[in-house]
Amino acid sequence: MKFKNLYILGLILFSSMNVFSQIAEEQDSTNFEDDFNELEGAVITGTMKEVSRLESPVPVEVITSKLFKKNPTPSLFEAIGMVNGVRPQMNCNVCNTGDIHINGMEGPYTLILIDGMPIVSSLSTVYGLNGIPNSMVDRIEVVKGPASSLYGSEAMGGIINVITKDASKAPKFSADFFTTSWLEYSADIATKFKIGKANSLLGVNYFKYDNLVDDNGDNFTDLTLQDRISVFNKWNFERKENRIASLGLRYVYEDRWGGEMQWNKRTDRGSDKIYGESIFTSRIEAIGMYQLPIKERIITQFSYNYHDQNSWYGNIPYMANQEVIFGQAYWDKTFGKHSLMLGATLRHTNYDDNTPATASLDGVKNEPSRTTLPGVFIQDEIKFNSQNTLLLGYRYDYDKNHGSIHSPRVAYKWNSFNKRQTLRGSFGTGFRVVNLFTEDHAALTGSREVIILEELKPEKSYNGNLNYVTRFSTDFVNIDVDLTGFYSYFTNKIIGDYDIDPNQIVYDNLNGHAISQGISLNTNLTFDFPLRASLGVSYMDVYQKEKDENGILQKNQQWFAPEWSGTFIVSYTFPKNFMVDLTGNWNGPMRLPILPNDYRPEYSPWFVIANIQLTKKFNNGIEIYGGIKNLFDFIPSEDPLMRAFDPFDQNVDDPINNPNGYTFDTTYNYASLQGIRGFLGIRYSLF
Template identity: 70%
Template sequence: MNQKVLLLTFTLVFICNLIFAQNGQITGRVTSSSGEALELVNVGISELNLGGITDNQGNFRIEQVPEGTWKVQASFIGFQPKQEVAKVQNGEEIKLNFELSSTDTQMDEVVVTGTMTEISRADSPVPVEVITPELFRKNPTPSLFESVGMVNGVQPQLNCNVCNTGDIHINGMEGPYTMILIDGMPIVSALSSVYGLSGIPNSMVERIEVVKGPASSLYGSEAMGGIINVITKSPVRAPLVSADVFSTTWGEVSADAAIRFNAGEATSLFGVNYFNYENPIDKNGDNFTDMTLQDRISIFNKWNFSRKNNRAFSLAGRYVYEDRWGGEMNWDKHQHRGGDEVYGESIYTKRAEFIGLYQLPVKERIFTQFSYNWHHQDSWYGDTPYMAKQEVAFLQTYWDKKWGENHKFLLGTSFRYTVYDDNTPATATADGEANQPARTPLPGVFVQDEWTMNPKQKLLLGYRYDYDNHHGHVHSPRLAYKASPSENHTLRASFGTGFRVVNIFTEDHAALTGAREVVISEELNPEKSYNGNLNYVWSIPTDDFYLEFDATGFYSYFTNKIIADLDSDPDKIFYNNLRGHAISQGISLNTNLTFNFPLKILAGISYMDVFQKENTGNDGDLEKVRQLHAPKWSGNYTISYGLPQGYSVDFTGKWNGPMRLPILPNDYRPEYSPWHLIANVQLSKKWDNGLELYGGVKNLLNFVPKDPIMRPFDPFDENVDDPINNPNGYTFDPAYNFASMQGIRAFAGIRYNLY
């Protein structure tokens, strides 16, 4: 009887413990080896998908930790990650302190873009550059479009001096060759590529991953030149409240705010970004606005749901509305929009996005990703209308499987469906009498094997197959190899092919300005490319400093390249496939130098040779023509120094060598831009309560281009036939652009983070 009583008592106690057991929490502080508190350090338990981020004092808190023994890791770019073991029981609070050693190699940061699976940068066979908001804060900008210009070899290129729309070039290749992802979803492309990065709140960004070179075997069309993947913050690890507001002496105002909250088993992050500029300025006296006026609001919401066995499930949505215009100083939208009396370019944009990730409730790691975006543009370029709508639905499922100890296997299928409609010949019927929206289904399958040959060598084999109604069967193989003969030396090599479907108007702003007539002289074929790059990383740790060299050589060969001929006729743009080939080749070097005192220097330099060779006559000789807006030399730098009592100073800059520009026949303006540097300085002060004040000066050297608009006094070309006043037959043209028209200006702002 006593044994039965004891057994019953033990059972009741055990059940009560299960019923009334409380989840515990882990708190602590993260500092550097010199004792400095580290802010924005990721501290988490990967097994549970739980974590937090340190505040200004280096403190962190991980809540709702179930009973058990867990490995807690603190990781931060520029520092060696560190792991501690915490035993949680009876709902108690466990305190852990981490002291991180500086390396500044960034090699232990987890990345996903190169292989579509989580992997450390050091182990990735594909070179991936990681940029965090911490870098962007050293030169605050109102949009990610401008921020990515701080990356060596990446150039945000403005294509119009009136409406200031643009695209992003990687290694000298135009915007259509750059795929822009948000959380791995290809929802910023084609029509939206001009505006896709403008409305992403900086407060929502955890990091940006950049892959330069071929990636079509995983991501398909448009990934011929490279990928920019914007990784948004996990609501679980985001600050409770964050805000960032700044303004400039030109009258720009940018406000960024986000809040985190819990709702049952879900955690949500809600963010708003607002940018306003309503101060027409004409410093160069051509009666045109030097900077486009803008009124933009973006709303972002992301949800993470807690599931059994910590399976992934997240949903996110974004809505962007923008009203922008540029033109003559006396232009008024209520009187002159769409008219031919006063010239203006007015663009109304509405955009909605929805993305999601769901891990299937099965033993294997099978994930489904889905997205949908809707984009509407209502625009007038002078008296030329451009009305366009685009819808893109995307569904992708992939199986992430580890075979044995040496093979990491990825098998997936995807389907993208695009509907595009506008008022141009791009969606007209063959006879030009009716409108016929373009509907483009693009199914594909892909497979990848990441083979760890031995601890020092890794080989990645990838293949993708797509089928396009117009272009047929498309094959995209990829090969990547990584060798690490020692912990301080890493060599990576990759080769792949790419393709790009034909889509002119949605990607080339020059076709929309109204300044030129579009001529499609033949049926266009899809582009193909063959790409390769070689990457070498050498790290040099010493007692006094840490130095890292990251060098990359790249080469791309294009066939059937679709070119926009702006040289043959000043009034027209001729589109055709290149009768010859095009080449993009060069080398880039990045250096990171961190001292054991608070000085850090990041610097990069790139050499690019981007050109095309075309058969322009009957003799078979190929003529070499240099790519527009592709400087042979370019570079950037960031110099940061920490001062006592929370002060710091940052010097940033980006420089470009001469680049070829679109000029008119007998143009008096030089065909190549001058060497120029855009330099900035910032002073900031941080307090322990999460408050930060900052201010500085942009474009210290006050560099602005000369004569950016041809014949600004005759934007409707009413007097171009006057042989006396216009003997060269110049026409209105706003495409002569190589730098912003904004001169020197001061800025000031305030940030706040509450954890």
């Protein structure tokens, strides 16, 4: 069926391009936009103020909106995988929710921001990047390594900051529609308008997938069915002396389910006869920024989000809601060689669910969690001269459960005279207050019981990295090289042990330490003919050392953290504005959570997910594009679900038919079950 749909999409693509070639006014052009070399672009995430990426003392990686178009995806969750060392990880083979891993560290260590505000965290982590309209996004900035000195808890492993477009600079109207041979449909529409001195950008994103597919024959959906709508509205206000004032609002509703092919939402949701995982999500967000009308540059920011989740994992309910209020104010002052920033933050979280996370100690009544986390921070960027910059930072937070938390940071940057070489070094600490259930989706799948051995302590990390960037040219190519070595040491790391009992996840603070270390290399090549390439490779060694019963430290590799991984983007522009893009990523073996005596391998194989796209641009603002995803048709050959025929574990005690005591398990996954598929789309922009 999928190959028939792929063939039809190919015919439509070929015909459409020929028709538009005849009816549209064409322009022969060999100009090729610099999609990869963003060294001179502005970034804000590393220091909380806008500076040139080249001048930033903290290394920041950038994905621009132009790069999204080289491999169109229905959500930013998938698009972020174009960054070397950043991996979207699917955590459940039934409902297909996931999180973002930076340098092999799990999702809870990644802080996701929208316009610098911690709008996506905790309960919404697994849904945070779904439903953000691509038409609203200007760029995504990624900082690897702890940034708690500026952003507090959860910025322990890195930051992903989604920068939305300025309403005054966005297109008047834009639209992007595409479909795939799996019958996925995505629509993204945005328009801007002006009322008085206020510029507004309104975006709507809709994604629909309602096609039951079971190519591996286990009677479970290979891809979760989804029905999602997101509405985003941003306002930028014109003020005297270009002072900042903006307000953004977003609403997301999603209905997703996966499970047995015969599952019916009306009759089987929450039942113990036919297995399904059904999640209803409603979410409201607000973010704002306002610069005080005084001589000094004082910025105030706020964010609010309310997340309501109604879920059933088989016959196990998970009902939760979370409300997060965040406020921040900082003073930005430059004098002499110093660029000083002094600020204060306050974050209040209300969280409630039906799990032991909000139960009283005796388990008799429900006690919603209410957490207030105040903090202050100071940062001084000292620019000694055009070559040398020193960044000093410190943050103090107070948590009622953990007391005082200190987070210092220091960074140094050196530039050569011609700015073709840059060396950065940094050291910092990170922390994360305990918020277990809201972050670990594996605890909610229903296939395992959650056990907490003791009162969990806050995690801490110590990180150092060294970054070297150089640019050089030959007669026919310009080359940018970005090389980074990193090392992170974790204490009190919260570990979910899947090995003690196949029916349980046992959580405890690590009796030892954890390490994330490695090196990453990014290379951008710009040829004197219209060929561009961006190639990245990462080596990571992510593991934990824990004392056994004899007090001897034992080393265990981190799950879902391949030692070797990489990304690639190759683009060529032909005459008549035809462009071909080859994109993808590859991964080496990664350790997987297996059951005792599991017949499936403990490590995944090497694999590549490659995509190819052909785009035709017209000078009337229309683009037609199409291509193939998962070009090599890679699908995991192992059983993604253990005992898919007995999802409620009704017959696990049968010693004859189940001598190893296997139980239903959804956590063994390392790649999507979607094989090769075609896609076809059209986009339009009016400036």
